[in-house]
Amino acid sequence: AQKITQTQPGMFVQEKEAVTLDCTYDTSDPSYGLFWYKQPSSGEMIFLIYQGSYDQQNATEGRYSLNFQKARKSANLVISASQLGDSAMYFCAMREESNYQLIWGAGTKLIIKP
Amino acid sequence: DSGVTQTPKHLITATGQRVTLRCSPRSGDLSVYWYQQSLDQGLQFLIQYYNGEERAKGNILERFSAQQFPDLHSELNLSSLELGDSALYFCASSVGGRGKSPLHFGNGTRLTVT
Numbered sequence: 001a002q003k004i005t006q007t008q009p010g011m012f013v014q015e016k017e018a019v020t021l022d023c024t025y026d027t028s029d030p031s032y033g034l035f036w037y038k039q040p041s042s043g044e045m046i047f048l049i050y051q052g053s054y055d056q057q058n059a060t061e062g063r064y065s066l067n068f069q070k071a072r073k074s075a076n077l078v079i080s081a082s083q084l085g086d087s088a089m090y091f092c093a094m095r096e097e098s099n100y101q102l103i104w105g106a107g108t109k110l111i112i113k114p
Numbered sequence: 115d116s117g118v119t120q121t122p123k124h125l126i127t128a129t130g131q132r133v134t135l136r137c138s139p140r141s142g143d144l145s146v147y148w149y150q151q152s153l154d155q156g157l158q159f160l161i162q163y164y165n166g167e168e169r170a171k172g173n174i175l176e177r178f179s180a181q182q183f184p185d186l187h188s189e190l191n192l193s194s195l196e197l198g199d200s201a202l203y204f205c206a207s208s209v210g211g212r213g214k215s216p217l218h219f220g221n222g223t224r225l226t227v228t
Contacts, residue, residue, distance in 0.1 A: 033214035043202055045157075045219035047116070052214055091156070100170035100212045102147075104157050 004094055006105035013082050014113050020067070021077040021108050023092030031097035034075040036066070039107075040088040048090075051075055087112045117141065120205050120220035128228055132193040135223045139186055139207030145169070146188040147217060148180055149204040157204070163188060164211035195227045 003026040013019045025034065036048040051059045051066045059066040067076040075094075079086055092105040117140035127133055139146050148160040159172030163182035174180075177195075182188040192199060202224050206217040 031214075033216075035216050037219075043224070044116075044221045045204060045206070047216050047218055050214070050216050095212065095214070097212070097214065100162055100164075101159060101172070102217060104159075106156050 004092055004103050004105035006090075006092055006108050008108045009106070010109040010111070012111050012113055015084060016081055019079045019082050019086075019110065021079075021090050021092075021110065022074070023076055023105060024072075024074045025092075025094045025103075026073060027094065027096055029096035029098055033095050033097075034066070034068070035093045035095075035102070036064070036075075036077045037091045037093065038086075038088045039091065040085075045091075049077065082112050084112050084114060086110060116218040116220065118143075118205060118207050118218050118220035120203075120223050122223060123221065124224050124226075126226045126228065127195060129195055129197060131195050131227075132191065133195065133225065135190040135192070135203055135205070135225075137188045137190070137205030137207075137220060139188070139205075140218055143207035143209050143218070144186065145208045145211040145215075146182050146186070147206040147208075148174075148188070148190050149206065150201045151204065151222075152198075152201045160190070162211070169211050192225070197227050200225055200227045 032053045034051045038046045049061045065078045089107045095102045119138040145164045147162045150158045160174040162170040180190045202222045206219045208215040
């Protein structure tokens, strides 16, 4: 069965440090996509980054990168040089090629300390 | 700006009433999704449409219904409202109905039932 696990309910990180948010997944479909979303306290859901299961390289988008370890079924989000504005909930999600539904993790609440 | 438009932004209504939430997807996106997010909770998938047809159904109550119109905008109807229906309701859209296309979210409609 499809499943997404985010083991860190909350994290405190010092401003300007790098932070890694963990995400592990479970699927039997060889073709799937992994997504990360950010939800600040204002409520909107912001798409950050995408990684395809067949992508050879780890995805990067500005300060966001995805540490994709396919054999371990992990897709950790790395935020470099964290900023106060990075404080938010972060959700990992997955969708199989054959499936309509996006499966969501429970989220990690990240707080950046000045 | 994700390109997904949701109206209204806020809605306050009484128990037993009926409301309609509206969503215009991003230009070119054929699939529309509805999600419910209660306070400090994750996203609960309600329903998905692709090019006017229902494609997937989640935990949508019988009191709730939705449709996607020929111009691809969508409406979510909530009736016989209860206090527990108070939540943030998101609409999202994607190019494809499944697989690897990311979902782009609107800013949500915050529904308060009093």
